[in-house]
Amino acid sequence: MLFTSIVALVSFVSLVAFVLRFLRRNSIRNIRGPHVSSRLLGFEYDIGRQDEAGGLETKWAREYGPTWRVTGSFGSDVLMTADPKALQHIYHKSAYNYAKQTAQNHMGYIMSGPNIVWAQGQVHQRHRKLMNPAFSTAQLRSFLPLFQSVTYKVVDKWKSDLSSKKDMDLFVNQWLSRAALDIIGAAAFDYDYKALDDADESALAKAYHGILKDINFRLPEVEILFRAAWDYLPFPILKLFAYTPTKTFNRVRYVRNLYNAYGRKILREKSADVDAEKRSHGKDILSILIRANDSSDEKTKLTEDEILAQMYTLTLAGHETTASTVSFLLYELAKHPEYQDRMRREVMEARGRVAARGDAGFTAEDLDGMTLCLNAIKETLRLHPVVTHLPRVATKDDVIPLAFPIATASGEAIHEVPVAKGQVIDTSMLVYNRLPQVWGADADTWNPDRFSRLDDHKQTYVGVFANLILAFPRLTTIAYLNLYRTAAGTRACLGWRFSLIEMQVFVAEFVGAFQFSLPDGAADEIQCAPAGNIMVPIVRGKPDLGTALRLRVSLVN
Numbered sequence: 391m392l393f394t395s396i397v398a399l400v401s402f403v404s405l406v407a408f409v410l411r412f413l414r415r416n417s418i419r420n421i422r423g424p425h426v427s428s429r430l431l432g433f434e435y436d437i438g439r440q441d442e443a444g445g446l447e448t449k450w451a452r453e454y455g456p457t458w459r460v461t462g463s464f465g466s467d468v469l470m471t472a473d474p475k476a477l478q479h480i481y482h483k484s485a486y487n488y489a490k491q492t493a494q495n496h497m498g499y500i501m502s503g504p505n506i507v508w509a510q511g512q513v514h515q516r517h518r519k520l521m522n523p524a525f526s527t528a529q530l531r532s533f534l535p536l537f538q539s540v541t542y543k544v545v546d547k548w549k550s551d552l553s554s555k556k557d558m559d560l561f562v563n564q565w566l567s568r569a570a571l572d573i574i575g576a577a578a579f580d581y582d583y584k585a586l587d588d589a590d591e592s593a594l595a596k597a598y599h600g601i602l603k604d605i606n607f608r609l610p611e612v613e614i615l616f617r618a619a620w621d622y623l624p625f626p627i628l629k630l631f632a633y634t635p636t637k638t639f640n641r642v643r644y645v646r647n648l649y650n651a652y653g654r655k656i657l658r659e660k661s662a663d664v665d666a667e668k669r670s671h672g673k674d675i676l677s678i679l680i681r682a683n684d685s686s687d688e689k690t691k692l693t694e695d696e697i698l699a700q701m702y703t704l705t706l707a708g709h710e711t712t713a714s715t716v717s718f719l720l721y722e723l724a725k726h727p728e729y730q731d732r733m734r735r736e737v738m739e740a741r742g743r744v745a746a747r748g749d750a751g752f753t754a755e756d757l758d759g760m761t762l763c764l765n766a767i768k769e770t771l772r773l774h775p776v777v778t779h780l781p782r783v784a785t786k787d788d789v790i791p792l793a794f795p796i797a798t799a800s801g802e803a804i805h806e807v808p809v810a811k812g813q814v815i816d817t818s819m820l821v822y823n824r825l826p827q828v829w830g831a832d833a834d835t836w837n838p839d840r841f842s843r844l845d846d847h848k849q850t851y852v853g854v855f856a857n858l859i860l861a862f863p864r865l866t867t868i869a870y871l872n873l874y875r876t877a878a879g880t881r882a883c884l885g886w887r888f889s890l891i892e893m894q895v896f897v898a899e900f901v902g903a904f905q906f907s908l909p910d911g912a913a914d915e916i917q918c919a920p921a922g923n924i925m926v927p928i929v930r931g932k933p934d935l936g937t938a939l940r941l942r943v944s945l946v947n
C-alpha cells in the first residue's frame with residue numbers, strides 16, 4: 391500500500407515533468423517505428439517479456455532499418471539504433487555528450503554507491519584515471535597463474551566426479567560463476583570468497599548468485615513505472631529509494647549491507663600501515679588503486695565510499711558476465727560438435743608444444759595463438775552479448791550520423807538524425823551484432839569461422855574486441871569485436887582484457903579435458919532470457935532456479 395502510494399505520487403510528478411519536456415520539442419517524430427503493447431509502460435515492457443532476448447528488436451530492425459523510433463515509458467519517444475556509425479558517434483566521438491539514463495543508471499548507485507559504472511562526466515574521468523593503472527595489459531597478464539589455478543580446481547573436481555561414471559549433467563554456468571567469483575575476489579582484493587570450496591558456506595557467494603537477474607527479470611508493471619519515473623526526479627529524492635520496501639530492493643539492501651561489512655574490513659586491512667611491506671608490493675587491483683589514490687592530489691582522490699563502491703562493482707561486473715558468456719560458448723559447442731573437435735585439436739597441439747618446452751601450463755602467447763578458441767569467444771560475444779542494450783541521453787542538441795540510411799514516414803531517405811537535448815537513445819548491441827549488413831547473411835547463426843574472413847579494420851569501429859563490445863574495445867561490439875568496442879571509447883568495459891584472458895583459460899582447459907553435449911530435453915529447456923538490459927541463461931518455465939544452463943559433460947578420451 392505504502393509502495394503503491396509512493397509510485398502514484400512519483401508517477402504524477404514525473405508525468406507533469408514529462409509533459410512539459412514533451413511540449414518543448416521533438417526532433418524524431420518523422421522516424422518510423424513499431425507499436426508497443428502499452429504506451430504507459432513503453433517498449434522495455436515488451437522486450438522484457440519476450441522469451442528469447444533480442445527477438446523483437448531484431449524484427450524491428452529488419453522492418454525499419456537499423457535505426458527506428460519506439461515508445462518509451464509514459465509515452466515518450468525513444469530513438470533506438472544499432473547503426474555502426476551512430477554507435478561510434480555516441481560511444482567514441484561524443485561520449486561525454488551522451489550521458490547514462492537515470493532510470494537505468496541509478497540502480498547501480500543503490501546497489502553499490504558512487505562507483506565508476508554509475509559516475510558521469512568529470513566524476514567518471516576521475517574514477518577512470520585512478521582505476522586505469524590496475525587494468526594495464528602487463529598487470530592483467532600477471533593474473534594468468536591465478537586464473538589457471540582456479541580453473542584447475544573445477545577441472546580436478548569434475549574429473550574426480552567422472553571417475554565413477556560415463557557422464558554427468560551439470561549447471562555449468564553455476565560452476566563458472568563460482569570460479570569467476572573466486573578469481574575476481576583474489577585478483578581484485580586478494581580475498582578468498584571460497585565459492586568453489588563450498589558455495590553454501592560462503593554467505594557472500596550465496597548472496598551474489600543471480601542477483602543481476604533477480605533485480606531485473608520480469609519486473610511487475612508498477613515497478614517498471616516506478617523506475618521509469620526516476621528520470622524526472624532530483625538526486626536527493628532518488629537516494630531515498632534505496633529504502634523502497636519491495637522484494638527487489640530488500641534483496642539489494644541485504645547484499646549491500648553484507649558486502650559493506652566484508653568490504654570495509656578488507657579496505658581497512660589494505661589501507662593500514664601495519665603491513666607496509668605487503669601494501670607496497672600488493673599486486674591485487676585494490677592495492678594498486680590505493681597506491682594510485684595515495685599519490686594523487688586531494689581534489690582527485692577517491693573517497694573511502696568510492697573505493698568501497700568500486701570493489702563491489704568490480705565483483706558484480708566481473709563475474710556473472712564472464713561466466714554467462716563462457717556458458718553460452720559451451721552451449722554452442724554442445725550444438726556444434728565438429729567445431730568442438732577442431733578446437734580440441736588446437737588445444738592438444740598447443741599442449742604438445744608446452745610439454746616440449748618443459749612448461750607446466752599455457753602462457754598468454756600460447757592462448758593468443760589458439761585462433762579457433764579465440765574466434766569461438768568472439769562469436770559468442772557477438773551472438774550472445776550479455777549486455778544487450780544500453781540507453782543514453784543527449785546532453786545537448788546534436789546530429790547523429792548513420793552508416794545505413796533509413797526511410798522516414800514521408801518516404802525521404804536520411805543519412806543522419808538530428809536529436810534535441812534530453813533525447814533518449816537506446817543503443818542495441820544485440821541488434822548491431824546481428825546486422826546482416828555488417829556480419830553477413832548468416833548473422834543469426836553461430837559460426838566462429840566468420841572471424842577468419844572478416845576484416846574488422848574495414849568495419850566502422852564500434853568496440854574494442856573484434857569490434858564487438860561496445861564494452862570490449864575493438865574485437866567487437868563494436869563492443870568485444872566491434873561490440874566490446876562500442877561501449878568502448880571513454881566508457882569501454884574496463885575489465886575487457888581481464889575477462890578475455892579469463893575466458894581463454896576457461897575455454898582451453900575445459901575443452902582440453904571435457905566433451906560437452908546437450909542432455910535429453912535441454913534443447914527446449916535452455917532459454918537466453920532478457921533481464922533488464924542483460925541476457926541470462928535460465929531453465930524455461932523455471933526462473934526460480936536462478937541463472938541455470940544444463941549441459942552433459944564427459945571426459946575426453
Ligand code: HEM
Binds near residue numbers: 715860881889
Ligand atoms: C564477458 C564479460 C563482460 C562483458 C560482456 C562486459 C560488458 C560491459 C559493458 C557493456 C560495459 C559498459 C556499461 C555502460 O556503459 O553502461 C562495461 C563496463 C565496465 N565493465 Fe565490463 N563486461 C565484462 C567483464 C568485465 C570484468 C571481468 C570486469 C572487471 C574485472 C568489468 C568491469 C567493468 C567496469 C569497471 C566497467 C565500467 C567502465 C566505465 O564506465 O568506465 N567488466 N562492461
